Amino acid sequence: MKIRSLLISLSIFTSLGAMAQGNFSPYSQMGIGDLEDGYYNRTSGMANTGQAYRNNRFLISNNPASYSGLTDQFFTLEMGIRGSLINYYGTPVDPSSKQSGDITFRRLAMGMKLAKHWGSSIGLVPFSTQNYEYDVPYYLQGSSSELANLHYSGHGSVNKVYWGNAYEFFHHLSVGVEAGYLFGQLNQKSSIQNLGSGTTLASTTNTVDLNNLYMQYGLQVYGHIGKKWEYSLGGTFNSRNDLLASYNRIVLDNDSINRNSQQLSQSYLGVPNAFGAGLSITHNQKYTFVADFRHQAWGAEKNAYPGKNYTVVDANRGSIGFEISRKKSFYNSKVELSYVQAGAYYGDSYLQINGKQIKDYGVTAAFGVNGLKTPLSYNVIFQYGIKGTQNNNLIEQRYFNLTFVVNYGAIWFTRGKKYD
Amino acid sequence: MTINNYLKKETHLLLSVLSLFSLLSCQKQPKLNFGQDYIGDNGAANIVLVDTATVRMSTVRVDSSATAGTGYLQVGSYTDPYFGNIYSRAFLQVGLPGSFPTINQFDGYDSIGLIMLFKKGNPHYGDTTVTMNYKINQVTDLYELNESINQRGFYSNSSFNINPNPLGSASFSLYPSIPLTSQGLGDTLKIRLNDSLGQAMFNMIYNNSDSIKKSQNFLNWFHGLCISPDTSVGKGIIYGFSDSILLRVYYHEVGAVTSYKTIDFGITNKSFQFNNIITDRSNSVLAKLKPAPTGQGQNPLTTVSDSIGNAGYIQSITGLNVKLTFPYLNGIAHRQDYLSVIRAVLTVKPVPTSFSTTWTLPPQLSIDYTDLNNLIGSPIPSSTTGQAQTGNMTVNYSVPLNTVYTYDVTNFIKAQIVNVSPNATDQGIMLNTPPPASTNSFVRAILADGSTPINQRVTLTIYYLSLYPHN
Numbered sequence: 001m002k003i004r005s006l007l008i009s010l011s012i013f014t015s016l017g018a019m020a021q022g023n024f025s026p027y028s029q030m031g032i033g034d035l036e037d038g039y040y041n042r043t044s045g046m047a048n049t050g051q052a053y054r055n056n057r058f059l060i061s062n063n064p065a066s067y068s069g070l071t072d073q074f075f076t077l078e079m080g081i082r083g084s085l086i087n088y089y090g091t092p093v094d095p096s097s098k099q100s101g102d103i104t105f106r107r108l109a110m111g112m113k114l115a116k117h118w119g120s121s122i123g124l125v126p127f128s129t130q131n132y133e134y135d136v137p138y139y140l141q142g143s144s145s146e147l148a149n150l151h152y153s154g155h156g157s158v159n160k161v162y163w164g165n166a167y168e169f170f171h172h173l174s175v176g177v178e179a180g181y182l183f184g185q186l187n188q189k190s191s192i193q194n195l196g197s198g199t200t201l202a203s204t205t206n207t208v209d210l211n212n213l214y215m216q217y218g219l220q221v222y223g224h225i226g227k228k229w230e231y232s233l234g235g236t237f238n239s240r241n242d243l244l245a246s247y248n249r250i251v252l253d254n255d256s257i258n259r260n261s262q263q264l265s266q267s268y269l270g271v272p273n274a275f276g277a278g279l280s281i282t283h284n285q286k287y288t289f290v291a292d293f294r295h296q297a298w299g300a301e302k303n304a305y306p307g308k309n310y311t312v313v314d315a316n317r318g319s320i321g322f323e324i325s326r327k328k329s330f331y332n333s334k335v336e337l338s339y340v341q342a343g344a345y346y347g348d349s350y351l352q353i354n355g356k357q358i359k360d361y362g363v364t365a366a367f368g369v370n371g372l373k374t375p376l377s378y379n380v381i382f383q384y385g386i387k388g389t390q391n392n393n394l395i396e397q398r399y400f401n402l403t404f405v406v407n408y409g410a411i412w413f414t415r416g417k418k419y420d
Numbered sequence: 421m422t423i424n425n426y427l428k429k430e431t432h433l434l435l436s437v438l439s440l441f442s443l444l445s446c447q448k449q450p451k452l453n454f455g456q457d458y459i460g461d462n463g464a465a466n467i468v469l470v471d472t473a474t475v476r477m478s479t480v481r482v483d484s485s486a487t488a489g490t491g492y493l494q495v496g497s498y499t500d501p502y503f504g505n506i507y508s509r510a511f512l513q514v515g516l517p518g519s520f521p522t523i524n525q526f527d528g529y530d531s532i533g534l535i536m537l538f539k540k541g542n543p544h545y546g547d548t549t550v551t552m553n554y555k556i557n558q559v560t561d562l563y564e565l566n567e568s569i570n571q572r573g574f575y576s577n578s579s580f581n582i583n584p585n586p587l588g589s590a591s592f593s594l595y596p597s598i599p600l601t602s603q604g605l606g607d608t609l610k611i612r613l614n615d616s617l618g619q620a621m622f623n624m625i626y627n628n629s630d631s632i633k634k635s636q637n638f639l640n641w642f643h644g645l646c647i648s649p650d651t652s653v654g655k656g657i658i659y660g661f662s663d664s665i666l667l668r669v670y671y672h673e674v675g676a677v678t679s680y681k682t683i684d685f686g687i688t689n690k691s692f693q694f695n696n697i698i699t700d701r702s703n704s705v706l707a708k709l710k711p712a713p714t715g716q717g718q719n720p721l722t723t724v725s726d727s728i729g730n731a732g733y734i735q736s737i738t739g740l741n742v743k744l745t746f747p748y749l750n751g752i753a754h755r756q757d758y759l760s761v762i763r764a765v766l767t768v769k770p771v772p773t774s775f776s777t778t779w780t781l782p783p784q785l786s787i788d789y790t791d792l793n794n795l796i797g798s799p800i801p802s803s804t805t806g807q808a809q810t811g812n813m814t815v816n817y818s819v820p821l822n823t824v825y826t827y828d829v830t831n832f833i834k835a836q837i838v839n840v841s842p843n844a845t846d847q848g849i850m851l852n853t854p855p856p857a858s859t860n861s862f863v864r865a866i867l868a869d870g871s872t873p874i875n876q877r878v879t880l881t882i883y884y885l886s887l888y889p890h891n
Contacts, residue, residue, distance in 0.1 A: 026452055086450075094451035134452040140883065142469035190464040201762050202885050204464035251465040251759060253885050259759040260465070260887055395452070 022131045022155075023086050023102045026395045027358060027388070029154050030310050030351055031298075032210075032243075032269060033130035033186065037317060037347070037360075040080030040107040040125070044381045044403055045366020046321020047343030049290040051278025052220060052234030054174075057336070057370070057377070057409050059111045059121050062292075063234045063278070064164035064176030065218035067111055067119030076409040078123075080107035083402045090388075090395040092134075106403070112412070117168040122161070127214075129157040130186050138192065148201065149193040158184035158210055166218070176218035182243060182271065183211040201254045209246040214271050215239050222280075232280040240300070242268040270301040285334060288323040290343075298350035310353040317347030321364075341366040345385075354392040361386060362399075377407040467762055468886040474748045475878050477732040477869040478722035480794045480850070482739040483712040484575035488694035490860035493536070493665065495554060495695075496658030497649045498546035502774060502866055503735055504701035506545075508658050509648030511580060511696060513563050514667045515688025516638050521681065523626045523671070530670040530680070532618025534588065534645070536609040536661045543660035544596045545862035547778065550656025551602070552649060555589045556611055557582035559644035563692065574694035576737065582646045588613035589650065594659055609661075618669055625669075625683065635688065658862055663693055699738050705729040712739060719793045725869035731771060732878075734782065735864035736853035742867060743790055745848035746880060749837045759885040763803075764833035765826060767879045768811065768851065772820035774866035782863040784810035785825050786854040789832070792846035800849060803830035810854060821876060833882060 028034040042058035043050030050062035054069035059078055070076065085101045109123030131154065138150035161183070166176035191203040215238065222232035247264035276294040296315040305312045321343035327334040346361040362385020370377040383401040390396045487494070493510035500506060534556055561580040565571040571578075590611040593602040601609050624632050631641040645667075649658075667685040672678050687693060701707055708728055710721040722743055725732050732742035744766075752758060768785065775781045787809055789797035799808035811825030829849065836847065857863055868877040 024450055024452070088450045088452070092452050097451040100450055132452075140469045141466050141886065142471075146469060148467065192465075192467050201883075202465050202467055204887075206463065249463065251885065251887055253760050254762050257760070259885055264463075 022104055022129070023084055023100045024132050025129070025397075026088075026092070026132055026134070027310075027351055027353060028128075028130045029132045029152070029188070030307055030353070031128075031305050031312050032158060032271075033128035033154075033156070035128050035315075035350060036106075036126045037294075038082075038106070038403075040082065040403055040405055041078060041109075042368070042379065042405075043290070043321070044080075044383075044405065045341030045343060045364050045368070045379070046290055046323060047319040047345040047362075047364045049278065049292040049319040049321040049343055049345075050234075050280075051236060051276045051292045051294075052222075052232040052280035053278070053288075053290055054220060054222060054232055054280070058407060059109050059123070061109060061121065061123060061125070061162075061164070063218040063220060063236050063276075064121075064178040064216060065166045065174040065220040065234065065236075067121050067164055067166035067176060068113075068117055068168035068174040069166075070111060070113040070119045071411070072113050072116055073411050074409060075110070075112045075412040076407060077110040078107065078405060078407045080105075080403060080405045082106045082404075084399055085401075086397050086399045088395055088397055090390040091393050092395055107405075111164075119166045119168075121164045123164075124159060124161050127158040127160040127182055127184070130154045130188075137195075147195050149195050149198070151191040151193055152189070153191075154186065154188040156184060156186035156208075158182055158186070160214065162216075164216075172221060172223045174218075174220045174222075176220075178216040178218070180214040180216060181211070182214050185209050199254070200252075203252045205250045205252075207248040207250075209248075210243050210269065212241055212243050212271075214241055228284045230282040230285075232282075234276075234278045234280070236274075236276040238271070238274040238296075240273045240297070241271055243271055245269050267304075269304045272297040272301050285327060286325055288325070290321045290323075292319045293317070296350060310351055312350050313348075313352045313357060315348055315350040317345060317360075319343060319345035319347075335372070336370050337372065338367065338369045341368075341381075349387075353394060356389060356392045356394060358388050358394075360388075375408050375410045377409065379403075379405040379407070381405070463888075465759065465885055465887040466757075467883050468757070469881060469883050470752060471874065471879050471881040473746060473752065473880045473882055475870055475880050476745045476747055476848075477725040477867065477878060478743050478745075479706075479709060479725070479728060479733045480720050480722050480741045480743050480790075481709055481712045482720045482741070483714070484577040485697075485737050485739055486573065486859050487576040487697065487737065488574040488578075489691035490695070490856060491663050491690075492543060492660035492860045493647060493663055493693065493695065494543075494658055494660050494697070494860070494862075495647050495649060496546065496552060496656070497651050498656065498658050498862075500704070500779070500864075502705060502729075502733065503738065503740075503864060504699060504704035504706055506658065506738060506862065507649065507651060507698045507700075509646055509696050510661075510693065511559065511563075511574075511578075511644060511646050512663070512665065512687050512693040513639060513644040513689050514642060514685045516632060516635050517684055517686070520625050520628075520632065521683065523622070524673075525626075526674040527626075528672055528674070529615075529619050529622040530672060531615060532613045532621065532667070532669050534611045534613055534647075535666040535668055536611070536647075537664055538594070538596065538599055538607055538609070538659060538661050540597065540599045540607075542596065542599075542662065543861040543863075544594070544657055545659075545780075546657035548594060548596060548657055551591055551593050552656055552659075553589060553591045554611060555586040555648050555650050556613060557584070557586050557646045557648065558617075558642070559583075559646055561643065563639065563644040574692060576695060576697040576739070578694055579696045580644070580646070587617055587645075594657060596659065613667075621669055621685075622671060622683075639688075660860060663687055663690055697738055705731075706733060709740075719795065722794055726871070730869045730871045732851075732867045732869065733864070734785065734851055734853060734867070735862060736782075736858035737860070737862055740864075741796070741850055741852040743794060743848055743850050744878065744880075745845055746833075746836060747845045749833065750840070750844075752882060752884060753837045755886075757886040757888045759887050761830060761834045761837055761882060761884050763883040764829045765881045765883075766829045766849065767881065768825040768827070768865075768867060769821065769876060769878065770823055771866045771868050772823075772876065775820070775823070777817065780863050781813065781815060781823070781865050782853040782857055782861075783813060784854050784857065785813070785851050785865065786810055787827050787829070788850045788852065790848055790850040792843050794850075796850050796852060800827070800829060800832050802828040804828060829880070833880070837882075
């Protein structure tokens with residue numbers, strides 16, 4: 001048992017160690033980085049479609065109103081890890097090196113049904129990530145013949161820690177509020193390098209610290225249609241907020257001596273108004289069909305993200321999913337043993353580059369197993385998608401993601417009574 | 421299935437998934453090149469190149485160079501279109517051979533001659549087609565350091581009085597690249613000397629005179645020789661003969677068969693052999709050169725380039741070096757965007773028409789610190805290697821503009837750009853020929869000052885870290 005624990009720990013550390021070398025995302029230098037649109041939960045196999053989805057064991061963070069659906073006194077903990085393999089295509093990509101892979105820790109959340117109608121969850125998830133490196137030939141200022149290499153790199157992330165609460169009214173309506181606090185740091189480095197030797201002649205590191213609240217409100221209406229059909233309608237709304245940005249700059253010379261260290265004046269970026277709406281239909285507690293639409297009004301924030309050859313625009317995403325759940329009857333209730341899922345999605349991202357809005361579309365599939373004699377549940381999700389385009393001197397990324405979500409669930413505070 | 425078996429199964433699943441993740445992570449990153457497409461003004465520092473910094477050039481004239489014991493007897497004269505008339509003569513002492521042959525009363529003296537050797541590769545300066553005439557004179561002064569002026573060695577301005585009547589002379593042409601002389605004796609030049617000297621020496625050997633028993637006795641009798649060019653015949657070349665010169669006495673032994681023999685007196689006290697160099701620049705562009713210091717403790721003077729043909733002149737053996745100062749460096753440090761010096765490169769280009777295979781450039785040019793005293797200080801090391809620098813000359817006779825000496829002067833400029841002392845503008849770089857060429861060769865370089873186009877002059881290129889102030 002000890003050896004097993006050691007092996008698992010080693011594997012986890014190896015995997016987490018690999019996070020430091022995340023996949024390059026060329027366009028993450030723009031805006032606030034690559035926005036995270038995955039939830040790494042039960043809905044991930046259905047293309048993250050779950051505005052209206054409710055579950056008694058899993059934390060459906062797609063809509064805070066869903067937490068009231070947890071089994072009474074149920075405590076659950078979820079963790080998501082994603083492995084990603086990307087192939088890059090397009091004119092700017094060097095054919096000799098066009099693939100990358102990484103593993104990243106994506107989610108940690110826990111939730112509990114605190115009272116009969118009150119479900120709550122706290123968690124930590126990425127909001128956006130920035131990870132890019134590329135070279136640009138550079139003529140030294142004052143010369144038309146002396147070339148150097150300008151190496152641009154950016155690494156960092158904005159994360160969200162949240163506390164979501166949902167309360168159920170009349171057995172058919174759930175209202176949820178998620179208080180999210182965005183925080184993180186984006187490090188952008190520009191290094192001027194000797195073209196021949198590659199030694200760094202000067203570097204400027206701009207560090208941006210970002211933080212502020214980002215509230216989300218959710219609503220779900222659900223019920224039965226006859227004996228075999230269940231329905232659920234869901235919606236979410238995020239209210240825009242300023243994102244306080246504190247800038248620091250450090251300039252190092254070729255001897256790595258700090259020549260300028262400056263705290264620049266603070267400014268505000270913005271996170272936009274956003275809404276989502278979804279539908280979920282379940283037949284015979286076995287087959288579930290879900291559909292979502294999400295809209296983020298980034299276009300209203302474009303003045304906060306000035307950039308060369310790009311702008312931020314409104315983002316939209318539509319997705320559908322289907323699930324087959326295998327359940328077994330135990331006494332008066334049905335217990336889920338396993339499930340399979342599939343989904344598809346299509347979205348316009350918030351970036352418009354060279355006049356072209358970056359699109360992202362793909363398919364997902366998943367299977368999950370719930371342990372009957374252990375409190376653990378496993379969910380393995382496959383995702384294949386295409387992001388971007390090769391037109392207009394842009395880059396297309398074809399990605400394959402393998403996500404692993406582990407769920408721990410247990411009934412707490414039962415005072416000896418485990419089931420209704 | 422027991423709980424234990426369940427746990428085992430789940431552990432295996434977990435391990436498999438994590439291992440798969442680990443394998444995925446072993447990919448390399450893509451190489452991307454966007455060009456300038458998405459680079460806005462992100463407030464990053466730049467590197468700015470400035471190659472228009474003022475370089476003030478002047479020629480420094482010292483009174484002498486250390487021409488003693490260089491291994492070469494520099495003899496000849498040459499009129500250089502830039503440096504004027506240059507005249508060099510060699511002083512040396514002749515010593516006794518290791519032993520003397522036994523001479524009997526029937527043996528007879530034949531002649532005496534001076535044998536000079538040169539080899540391919542020996543330094544030479546001038547026109548090899550001109551016929552030269554050399555004279556050999558006996559030194560009349562005692563060949564020694566002058567203790568009354570605390571003399572510690574012989575220099576290019578040292579000399580002794582000589583007997584005005586030469587012991588001998590010869591006219592010849594030299595072809596140093598073969599090597600051959602017009603005498604047809606290969607790399608050997610012979611000059612017949614006065615028989616009275618030869619007969620006297622022969623007699624001393626025969627008589628086993630006290631003067632040949634001890635070296636000092638001989639030097640008291642025969643102080644030394646001066647080999648000099650006869651300027652009245654022609655001016656063409658200064659040649660560096662090897663210091664393995666011989667004074668050879670020819671005689672014959674009478675016996676059943678007469679045999680011809682020689683006795684060689686070689687050079688002695690090689691460290692006392694020196695070359696006396698005399699310059700006459702009155703008819704050259706250097707006529708306005710300020711005089712060399714005459715008294716002890718006097719520092720050399722500088723002559724700025726615009727009064728001597730807008731150039732600086734280096735010929736270290738004749739006492740000329742070039743001083744560079746950078747009077748307005750502070751102006752760069754005062755720029756609004758200036759942070760620090762990243763690199764500084766000094767590019768030294770000789771005037772294209774000033775050098776050739778005859779007027780050879782110094783293969784190495786040193787850079788040393790100098791100050792208001794105009795003396796050569798310590799070497800300016802490279803900021804990367806920490807070593808003294810000699811320019812890494814690339815010479816191109818077909819495209820002379822591509823001939824260049826290059827120096828890393830980063831450390832010097834870093835210090836100088838923030839130097840606010842009153843003497844800062846007098847502190848600079850001394851360009852000079854390092855030994856041994858500074859004392860055994862007439863190599864020289866003429867450098868154009870700031871009045872010439874930028875691609876033909878001495879240029880200081882400063883790369884500085886620039887950051888425009890942002891809020």
